[in-house]
Amino acid sequence: MLMKTSTDTLAVDEQVPALQMPDAKTVLHANKVEKTYGNGTHALARMSLRIQRGDFVSLLGPSGCGKSTLLKMFAGLEEPSHGHIRWAGADTPAKSGLTSAMVFQEATLMPWATVAANVRLPLDLQKVPRVESDARVGKALAQVGLAKFGHAYPRELSGGMQMRTSIARALVTQPDVLLMDEPFGALDEFTRNRLDTDLRALWQSTGLTVVFVTHSIYEAVFLSSRVVMMAARPGRIVADVPLEETDRSEAYRLSPPFSEHCRTLSGLLMAASDTIDLH
Numbered sequence: 001m002l003m004k005t006s007t008d009t010l011a012v013d014e015q016v017p018a019l020q021m022p023d024a025k026t027v028l029h030a031n032k033v034e035k036t037y038g039n040g041t042h043a044l045a046r047m048s049l050r051i052q053r054g055d056f057v058s059l060l061g062p063s064g065c066g067k068s069t070l071l072k073m074f075a076g077l078e079e080p081s082h083g084h085i086r087w088a089g090a091d092t093p094a095k096s097g098l099t100s101a102m103v104f105q106e107a108t109l110m111p112w113a114t115v116a117a118n119v120r121l122p123l124d125l126q127k128v129p130r131v132e133s134d135a136r137v138g139k140a141l142a143q144v145g146l147a148k149f150g151h152a153y154p155r156e157l158s159g160g161m162q163m164r165t166s167i168a169r170a171l172v173t174q175p176d177v178l179l180m181d182e183p184f185g186a187l188d189e190f191t192r193n194r195l196d197t198d199l200r201a202l203w204q205s206t207g208l209t210v211v212f213v214t215h216s217i218y219e220a221v222f223l224s225s226r227v228v229m230m231a232a233r234p235g236r237i238v239a240d241v242p243l244e245e246t247d248r249s250e251a252y253r254l255s256p257p258f259s260e261h262c263r264t265l266s267g268l269l270m271a272a273s274d275t276i277d278l279h
């Protein structure tokens, strides 16, 4: 199996001249970023990571290793303390022309509004004309399997359906990059597997770039084209594992390559967790 350690990643990046043109495939580039929060927490040590167009990258690692911090920096919601994030080579998302949308663990739907109205919210805020927004809402609901539920209210939906609504609300903005922070972490295993299957199919049919934070090795191995393993205190990348199998049907979950990847990542996660300094 091909595997790159953090040392390799840094070594490659150190060789990149400061003004070199970005390669066309890189959509997100964390270039020697470091993050220390205002209270002094050193969340991320200097680290570099490139996400290529069409990647499905999972960030996996023990609690507190900085997965969400990195995701928020990709979303432009947190500034690095050192280094910089580049979006398709530009220093702001706006200049890059790239759009991203974020999905969180909580669906955070407006309880008083229908599913369709919830999904339409970002378009209403952008003042998109109703004829266009209705069409886009219809398409987004169909993409997540909720075509018939536009008139329902959140309280009438299961947890999985509420999360599908939240994903539709992200898709309706037609993002290039979908940033997902443990979106299925609160769901039961069966529902989570269904959503994983549907998300993988959605990714394959749309060519979206996805950055996905999870604690689940099984979920990361099922979904991803690449798993980035992080360790904590301070947060850093310890391995970068490509997963090349293209068949991610239910049979994949029972296949030898799936077990092999899970075993490898489990060993890496244990090693990453061992590095936590409890003093």
Ligand SMILES: Nc1ncnc2c1ncn2[C@@H]1O[C@H](COP(=O)(O)OP(=O)(O)OP(=O)(O)O)[C@@H](O)[C@H]1O
Pocket (backbone or CB within 6 Å): 037, 038, 039, 041, 042, 043, 061, 062, 063, 064, 065, 066, 067, 068, 069, 070, 235
């Ligand atoms: N706004 C903040 N202010 C201060 N410290 C923060 C802030 N956000 C996160 N941290 C700290 O930074 C470190 C990394 O947090 P982060 O949430 O990025 O990790 P994580 O890997 O996503 O964790 P988890 O898996 O538990 O969600 C943790 O020690 C956390 O307590």
